[in-house]
Amino acid sequence: MVDQIAFRNALACFASGVTVVTAPGDGQGPVGVTVSAFCSLSLDPPLILVCLDNRTGCIAQFLESGAGFTVNVxxxxxxxxxxxxxxxxxxxxxxxxxxxxxxxxxxxxxVAAALSCQTHAIHDGGDHRIVVGRVADVQVTRDKAPLVYFQSSYRGLSERP
Ligand SMILES: Cc1cc2nc3c(=O)[nH]c(=O)nc-3n(C[C@H](O)[C@H](O)[C@H](O)COP(=O)(O)O)c2cc1C
Structure with missing residues (x-):
């Protein structure tokens, strides 16, 4: 059994970008959740995935097939x-x-980029759900540097060493 602290420390060595995944909401207004577990998946068809903690308050917004959500980079x-x-x-x-x-x-x-998606598939991922989104549209703001998350801190990109 891997030690949980060691596991978290190992994952913290992996630098990532940061996204806010938004949904239109169900009558109370739009919702959003900060997510670093975002990944490209397929070019044809265009698919991405995000991993959401099962305890996320607004998770139901993302689990219905065809539900609209945006990955804001x-x-x-x-x-x-x-x-x-x-x-x-x-x-x-x-x-x-x-x-x-x-x-x-x-x-x-x-935001640096936005990917407008519809929920394509949901997979079990332990205490998270893997939400696969089919990308319907993208927007990119050219030359915007990304926010980076590394060792539990926000960073910026540094020049190539
Ligand atoms: C930098 C950063 C990255 C995060 N990445 C994820 C993630 O990939 N998946 C996830 O479920 N929660 C992630 N979280 C935590 C959620 O944003 C947080 O648990 C959620 O917004 C809490 O919402 P709730 O109080 O409505 O449940 C991250 C938080 C931060 C600060």
Missing amino acids: LAADQHALSDAFAGPQTFDLHGHGFKAGATGAPILDG
Whole structure:
């Protein structure tokens, strides 16, 4: 049995970007959750995946087949946004500006990229669910540096060593 702290420490060595995954919500307004477990999956058809903790308050929004959601890839200056969406839902997107994307889910202002998706498949992943999204539309803000998460801290990209 692998030691949990050692396991977490090993995972912390893997640098990732940071996303906020949003959904239109179910009458109370849009929701969003900070997610670093985002991965490209397939080019044809265009698929991505995100891993959501089973205890995530708004997880039901993502589990219905065809549900719309957006993967918002955060820019380097958006660490406060990452923290804001790592807590309980407030249904007002923390006062942050957004517009509806192609599948109805919010695209947050100022992000480096946004992938508008529909839920394609759900897989069991231990205490998480693997949500596979089919990408319907993408938006990219050219030359926006990404927010990086490494060793439990936010970082920026440094030049090639
Ligand atoms: C940098 C960062 C990355 C995170 N990555 C994930 C992730 O990949 N999957 C996930 O389920 N939760 C992730 N979380 C935690 C969720 O954002 C957090 O548990 C969730 O927003 C809590 O929502 P709730 O209180 O409504 O359950 C991450 C948090 C931070 C700060």
